[in-house]
Every structure is written in C-alpha cells, then in structure tokens.
Amino acid sequence: MLPCFGEVFGNASSRQHATGRRAAALVETARRQVADLLDCEPSEIVWTSGASESDNLALKGVAEAYAHRGKHLITAVTEHRAVLDVCGRLERGGCEVSYLDVDEEGLVDPESVAATLRDDTVLVSLMLANNEIGVLQPVREIAELCRARGVLLHTDAAQALAWVDCRVSQLGVDLMSISGHKICGPKGVGALYVRRRRPRVRLVPRIEGGGHERGRRSGTLNVPGIVGLGKACELVAAERREDAGRTGELRDLLLRLLSEAVPDLTVNGSLRHRLPNNLNVAFPGIDAERLLAELTTVAVSSGAACSDPGAGGSYVLKALNGVDDPSGRSLRFGLGRSTTRAEIERAAREITTALQRAPQPLATEVAASCGDPCADAGGWG
Numbered sequence: 040m041l042p043c044f045g046e047v048f049g050n051a052s053s054r055q056h057a058t059g060r061r062a063a064a065l066v067e068t069a070r071r072q073v074a075d076l077l078d079c080e081p082s083e084i085v086w087t088s089g090a091s092e093s094d095n096l097a098l099k100g101v102a103e104a105y106a107h108r109g110k111h112l113i114t115a116v117t118e119h120r121a122v123l124d125v126c127g128r129l130e131r132g133g134c135e136v137s138y139l140d141v142d143e144e145g146l147v148d149p150e151s152v153a154a155t156l157r158d159d160t161v162l163v164s165l166m167l168a169n170n171e172i173g174v175l176q177p178v179r180e181i182a183e184l185c186r187a188r189g190v191l192l193h194t195d196a197a198q199a200l201a202w203v204d205c206r207v208s209q210l211g212v213d214l215m216s217i218s219g220h221k222i223c224g225p226k227g228v229g230a231l232y233v234r235r236r237r238p239r240v241r242l243v244p245r246i247e248g249g250g251h252e253r254g255r256r257s258g259t260l261n262v263p264g265i266v267g268l269g270k271a272c273e274l275v276a277a278e279r280r281e282d283a284g285r286t287g288e289l290r291d292l293l294l295r296l297l298s299e300a301v302p303d304l305t306v307n308g309s310l311r312h313r314l315p316n317n318l319n320v321a322f323p324g325i326d327a328e329r330l331l332a333e334l335t336t337v338a339v340s341s342g343a344a345c346s347d348p349g350a351g352g353s354y355v356l357k358a359l360n361g362v363d364d365p366s367g368r369s370l371r372f373g374l375g376r377s378t379t380r381a382e383i384e385r386a387a388r389e390i391t392t393a394l395q396r397a398p399q400p401l402a403t404e405v406a407a408s409c410g411d412p413c414a415d416a417g418g419w420g
Contacts, residue, residue: 040225040270043263051260052251062262069269076272077215077232078206085231085255086265090197091121092245093216093231094164096256097193098125100242101162101214102134105191109159110134115147115166115176117355119195122164141358144309145174153184162191167210168199171355171371172308173317175203182211191240197221197229201275201376202283202314207232213240219264223376224271228264231256282376287315289383290374294318296387300394307356307369316374319356325394327367333393337386340371 043065051066053059067081074081087093102112114126116138126136137155139147147165156163163185168175178194185192193214196205201222207215215232219225233255234240248257297320298304307319322330327341352367374383 040263040267043266047262049262051262052249065266066260066262069265069272072269072273073217073230076200076205076276077217078208079232080235082253083232083235085233085252086260087229087231087256088227088261089229090119090195090216090218090221091229093218093229094119094121094193094195095125096231096242096245097214097216097233098122098129098162098164099245100255101191101193101240102129103243104241105161109157109161111137111157111160113137113139113152113155113160113163115139115141116358117141117145117169117171118164118166119170119197122166122195126164143359144312145169145172145307145355145359146309146312147176147181149177149180149184152181156184156188156190160188160190162193164193164195166195166198167205167215168196168203168314168317169308169355170198171353172319172359173198173314174308175199175312175314177312178212179210186211189238191238198314198317200272201279202286202316203279207234213238219268219271222268222271222275225264225267228261228268230268278376283315286374286376286378289378289380290315290318290372292380293372293374293383293387294320296384297390300387300391307359318372318374319369320372321368322370322394323368325368327370330370330390330393333396334389337389339386340373341367341369 043062047058047061047065049056049058049062051059051062054063070081070084073084085096087096098112102110110133112126112129112134114122114136130136139151139155141147152163163181165176165178165181167178182192191213192211193216194210194212195216197216197218198221199205200217205215213234216229218229219227233242242255244255244257246257251257251260294306301322303323305321305323307321331339331341353369356369
C-alpha cells in the first residue's frame with residue numbers, strides 16, 4: 040500500500056495522465072485478486088467502504104431495482120445490524136420483510152426459507168457466518184431453493200472470508216459483502232460481489248455522482264485501501280486452509296482449558312457448524328462485564344452487547360434460547376492468524392484467575408452500567 044500514499048497518488052479515474060493510469064492499474068490488479076478468491080469475474084466486484092456499505096447497497100439497491108416485481112424480502116433475526124437496520128428502513132418505505140427464527144444452535148432451517156418464499160419475494164439476505172457466535176448458515180442449500188424460485192440471494196461474508204471457502208460458484212449466491220479488516224487488510228474498504236450472468240443482478244446505486252464502478256457506486260476510489268484488500272485476498276487464497284486448521288485447534292484448546300476451570304460452562308451456538316476462530320461461551324453465575332474489568336492482557340468482548348439499557352443483552356443470544364440474559368454471562372473470543380498456543384494458555388490462566396476473584400453483582404447493576412445506548416452494538420468485532 041505504501042507507494043499509493045506518495046509516488047502513485049493519482050486518481051484511478053483520471054486516466055488521461057500516467058499517474059492516474061498507474062493508480063488505475065493497481066486498482067484493477069486488486070480487483071482481479073478479489074475476484075480470484077471469490078471465483079468470479081473482476082467486473083462483478085464493486086468497491087465500497089466496507090461490509091456495512093456493501094449490505095446497504097445490496098439490500099436497498101435490489102429492493103428499488105426490483106420493486107416492480109415485488110416488495111417482499113426475507114432475512115433472519117440474528118443478522119448483523121447493517122442488514123436488520125436496512126430492513127427496518129425498507130419496511131418504513133413500503134416493503135414487507137419476513138424475519139426467520141433460528142434454532143437453539145443459531146441455524147436457519149432451509150425449509151423455513153422455502154415456506155416463506157412468495158411470488159413477490161425479490162431478495163433473501165442471510166449472513167454466511169454470524170458475527171457474534173460464528174455459526175455458519177446453510178447458504179448453499181438455501182441458494183438452491185432461491186434459484187428454483189427466481190429469487191436473489193445476498194450473503195454477508197465479512198466474518199467468513201478469512202476462514203472458509205467463499206467461492207460464489209460453489210455457494211450459488213447472487214450478491215456477497217466482504218470487508219478488508221476482517222482478513223487482516225486495511226479498515227475502511229470493502230467490496231460487493233454482484234452477479235452479472237444467469238441472472239444479471241440489477242442495482243439502483245446508493246451513491247451517485249460520476250457513474251464510477253460501472254454506475255453502481257460513484258466516488259473517488261480509495262486506492263491504498265483497495266490495494267491492501269486485494270493483497271489480503273491473495274494471502275487468504277494461499278494460506279486460508281493452513282490458518283483455519285491451526286486456529287481451529289487453538290480454539291478447541293481454549294474451550295478445553297476454560298471448561299476445566301468452569302465445568303458448567305456452555306457454548307453459545309453450534310460448535311460443529313462454526314468458524315474455526317470463534318468461541319462464544321456463557322459462564323453461569325458470572326457477570327461478564329465485571330469479568331472483563333478484571334482482565335488486563337486479554338482483548339475479549341462481551342457476547343451480550345447492549346443496544347438498549349433495558350434490552351436485556353444480545354439479540355443474537357436471545358434468539359438461541361428465547362429469553363433475555365440480563366446477567367450478561369457470555370464472552371466472545373476471536374482468534375486471529377497470529378494467535379499462538381502460548382497466548383491461548385496465558386489467556387486461559389488469566390481468565391481462570393479473574394473468575395476466582397470477580398465479584399458477582401446483581402443484574403440490575405449491570406443494566407445500570409450500560410449507560411447510553413451503545414453506538415456500535417453488535418458491531419463487526
């Protein structure tokens with residue numbers, strides 16, 4: 040990325056001069072790198088500022104472009120806020136949205152999708168991997184159902200791209216959102232895959248002003264970020280299988296060490312259908328927020344992100360068991376490509392020690408500590 044901040048500082052859309060053409064060439068190289076990872080054509084990649092913008096473009100763009108065919112969309116109650124909030128916006132604009140429940144493992148039943156499809160359904164949006172509990176949805180099976188009914192399928196693959204096969208040719212999706220920082224790339228850049236053949240997906244742009252990206256997303260391109268995202272995709276293609284295997288073993292080690300310290304610990308969501316780097320666990324009788332305050336070297340987040348002081352915690356965890364978790368017992372651990380066994384063992388020791396000395400205040404104290412609504416509740420994290 041470094042040359043793009045200086046010697047190749049040109050605008051990739053200014054191809055009348057050499058500096059602009061050099062920047063454009065770097066952008067197109069990155070586009071091919073992303074397309075290679077997703078197994079699609081470079082022309083099917085649209086640059087965005089991240090997965091949230093990609094989700095907005097996919098849902099709003101399809102809803103407006105296909106409004107003449109119908110105004111019904113389908114999603115799940117455990118989706119990221121970048122999908123759920125957009126669905127709420129579309130409902131206020133006259134669309135109808137069906138929100139599918141999940142089972143106790145966090146999985147959507149493909150049959151529930153089939154039963155919810157209607158003649159006026161234009162889009163189904165289901166994330167490939169959940170951002171809180173890491174559960175992998177049966178997207179490929181659902182894609183077959185949607186294809187048979189002529190309904191488009193969008194998936195948010197931001198969490199999954201670094202760890203599982205996200206080839207659109209295998210998944211059968213029509214739109215896919217990805218983000219740079221989730222694959223060790225730069226923040227503030229992402230992409231949206233948009234199918235161009237069988238069927239050709241049409242979108243009404245959300246950002247206009249110049250017709251960039253084949254009219255799908257206008258604006259001066261973030262050349263350094265795009266170059267970084269492209270390189271990150273190249274590295275994922277070369278190293279994902281090894282990274283996923285090693286990280287999965289470390290995740291299982293962490294679970295074993297924590298379970299030895301807390302025998303009645305429970306895992307939130309399916310452990311079988313799950314990203315290898317995600318572990319979301321509940322510590323019975325423990326206030327997770329107070330436990331976090333006891334940790335000094337472990338960067339871990341509460342699984343019960345408060346979006347409202349009285350909401351009772353994570354809407355994702357509530358969807359698994361149907362009840363609120365006001366005591367905030369859950370923590371979400373996210374392992375990375377650079378995580379080592381020594382770090383896992385150190386984290387387990389520190390958490391075990393913290394559990395032994397952490398106070399257990401009343402649930403009302405936890406609710407009071409939330410203060411104002413969280414600005415990034417349920418964030419990518």
